[in-house]
Amino acid sequence: xxxxxxxxxxxxxxxxxxxxxxxxxxxxxxxDLRMARTGEEGLESVKRERPDLMLLDIMLPGIDGFxxxxxxxxxxxxxxxxxxxxxxxxQQSDIEKGTQLGAEKYIxxxxxxxxxxxQAVRDVWxxxxxxTA
Numbered sequence: 001x002x003x004x005x006x007x008x009x010x011x012x013x014x015x016x017x018x019x020x021x022x023x024x025x026x027x028x029x030x031x032d033l034r035m036a037r038t039g040e041e042g043l044e045s046v047k048r049e050r051p052d053l054m055l056l057d058i059m060l061p062g063i064d065g066f067x068x069x070x071x072x073x074x075x076x077x078x079x080x081x082x083x084x085x086x087x088x089x090x091q092q093s094d095i096e097k098g099t100q101l102g103a104e105k106y107i108x109x110x111x112x113x114x115x116x117x118x119q120a121v122r123d124v125w126x127x128x129x130x131x132t133a
Contacts (some may be wrong), residue, residue, distance in 0.1 A: 008032040009052065009083065010117055025117075025118045034051060070102075084124055107120060
């Protein structure tokens with residue numbers, strides 16, 4: 001039987017309001033969602049949940065998002081996970097660091113609406129989704 005949900009997405013975001021709003025929007029799109037509030041929780045969830053895609057904040061308690069991204073991309077078992085950074089850090093140096101570490105896309109939170117973030121997730125996932133026969 002086919003999975004009624006789309007890809008499994010892990011949202012690593014310490015702002016409870018934003019993460020809930022994102023979850024609500026993405027759930028409406030039939031994505032299978034998981035949540036983490038810290039970098040450590042995010043890394044644990046990556047191992048346990050094996051997400052297809054991760055929405056990752058940079059400024060997190062404990063391990064920051066750059067370190068989470070680095071560890072995910074260095075691990076042969078998790079390097080395939082598609083990562084979209086969603087952060088308030090919008091300096092060019094931050095954006096370059098994120099993409100150099102392996103993020104597929106870097107979104108500055110204040111530059112897009114939630115609907116535009118969902119569209120960006122859809123677009124990125126379409127590009128990376130496994131092809132079915």
